[in-house]
């Protein structure tokens with residue numbers, strides 16, 4: 252394994268975080284206790300007061316949200332530019348993913364691409380806030396209401412984002428967040444579901460806990476063990492107390508990259524978000540002008556000890572998701588973006604020197620590839636290929 256000098260991701264763990272976890276270990280309650288309850292309340296306060304349930308990870312949360320909203324079959328419209336866990340959750344719930352294309356402005360689905368992918372079997376829309384950028388949730392929520400289908404926001408990458416003046420995750424029937432170690436806030440593994448209706452969260456709270464009912468040792472329905480531990484919840488509370496500071500640091504690092512990238516030929520960053528939206532920086536993706544430049548450039552970075560990742564490959568290229576029947580449209584923007592994108596190191600411990608080094612190696616790699624055009628933008632780059 253390569254020993255990376257500049258890592259792709261790295262959780263920010265402070266002494267206060269460690270102390271919070273240790274405090275739990277001095278008590279007899281390691282699961283289903285006061286830390287979890289308090290963290291649900293604290294998240295709820297940040298998310299427009301919606302009822303909330305902690306779960307063991309984002310995939311489990313998506314699965315439980317689908318089941319709790321009665322999705323057991325039919326089509327669920329979702330992007331192919333996203334993470335595979337979303338598709339596993341849809342399949343596990345008994346439904347079929349149907350891919351809608353993305354906008355080159357947000358890399359997320361739009362009302363129009365969802366309509367293009369529509370079938371008579373659609374039961375739910377599951378947009379993803381890709382890389383922490385919000386989709387046009389107001390227009391998508393209107394469509395879900397008009398067509399009378401469920402709307403579940405995959406906000407796993409978007410804690411702290413704002414979609415049309417409201418917190419990401421508060422537009423749909425339910426929304427899911429995730430807390431793996433590369434996320435804006437981490438509990439090691441972990442997830443959260445919020446829902447419009449208290450009854451949806453009550454069903455999820457029962458299902459995550461073996462289908463438990465109200466009475467003592469009573470089991471009333473479908474169940475699993477998708478609980479979060481008290482140690483994880485304590486870490487989550489300690490992290491949530493400084494989430495805004497961590498988000499601000501991520502935003503400053505993203506701005507540092509953007510300044511440097513603007514001077515490098517052959518590459519571009521994400522476009523700015525529109526007014527009323529706020530991106531919560533999850534990873535830092537870049538897009539090369541020619542797809543064949545990507546791997547040689549990544550190799551040059553790797554040789555210098557700089558870790559990158561091919562976020563995201565198009566999901567409709569993976570085994571098990573290639574059937575043409577899953578494609579709701581041509582997916583031209585998805586394919587054009589996926590072929591050109593990869594993620595740079597991105598976490599709160601990066602220094603200005605790290606950013607200089609990463610962008611210096613990028614410049615060298617792109618020059619070797621023959622890049623010469625400066626000031627690309629993603630919509631113009633993708634527009635010319637899609």
Ligand SMILES: Cc1ncc(COP(=O)(O)O)c(C=O)c1O
Nearest residue numbers: 308309310334336337407408429
């Ligand atoms: C868009 C998206 N959906 C779902 C998930 C699944 O979350 P988890 O890995 O916690 O199961 C992730 C996590 O990386 C994600 O990025």
